[in-house]
Amino acid sequence: MKLKEKIISYFKKNNIAFKDLGPYKFNENDDYPDYIIPTAKKVSENKDSLGIIIGGSGQGEAIAANKVKGIRAVVLYSFNKNIIKLSKEHNNANILSLGARFLSEKQAIDSIKLWLETKFSNEERHIRRLKKIKDFENRSI
Numbered sequence: 720m721k722l723k724e725k726i727i728s729y730f731k732k733n734n735i736a737f738k739d740l741g742p743y744k745f746n747e748n749d750d751y752p753d754y755i756i757p758t759a760k761k762v763s764e765n766k767d768s769l770g771i772i773i774g775g776s777g778q779g780e781a782i783a784a785n786k787v788k789g790i791r792a793v794v795l796y797s798f799n800k801n802i803i804k805l806s807k808e809h810n811n812a813n814i815l816s817l818g819a820r821f822l823s824e825k826q827a828i829d830s831i832k833l834w835l836e837t838k839f840s841n842e843e844r845h846i847r848r849l850k851k852i853k854d855f856e857n858r859s860i
Contacts, residue, residue, distance in 0.1 A: 722817070722822075723771055725824045726771065726828065726859055731792070734745075740757065750769070754772075755774075755784050756787060758784070759787035759790045759792070760787055762790060762813050762814055763790055770813065771814070771817065772784060772817070773821060774816065774818065775818065776820060776821070777796055777817050777819070778794055778818070779816070780816045781794045781816035789853075790814050790855070791810055791811060791814070791852075792812065792813075793810065793812040793815060793816065794818060796817075796818030797821060803830055804833065804837045806834065807834060808829050808840040808848070809840065811849060815834050830848035844857075
């Protein structure tokens with residue numbers, strides 16, 4: 720919760736609109752899908768919205784988010800400018816999953832800032848690849 724509070728403080732200080740979907744207090748025994756899936760659904764309902772989710776490693780959280788149609792969640796557990804930028808420029812990621820055990824507060828904030836500032840490249844090859852993923856999602860299995 721400490722990292723989440725720092726992120727919320729950063730958003731407020733920089734007038735970045737956000738909606739907190741919980742949890743609202745720390746419970747080490749909670750089940751992250753109870754929070755991640757509703758968050759992913761909110762992002763999928765509005766193509767212009769983005770989500771930031773937090774977990775110990777961020778891995779399970781990204782897996783849960785990626786089960787929601789239209790979601791492209793990426794995991795970040797260390798600050799790497801290239802990875803952060805590529806997640807948006809090439810993959811148009813719409814959810815950033817932070818591994819809180821592996822990121823300092825500063826790294827998390829710097830990562831979020833860069834991720835929010837980075838735009839999708841709109842290069843044909845990336846559009847083509849994302850369309851293939853979307854087409855697969857739309858098929859009934």
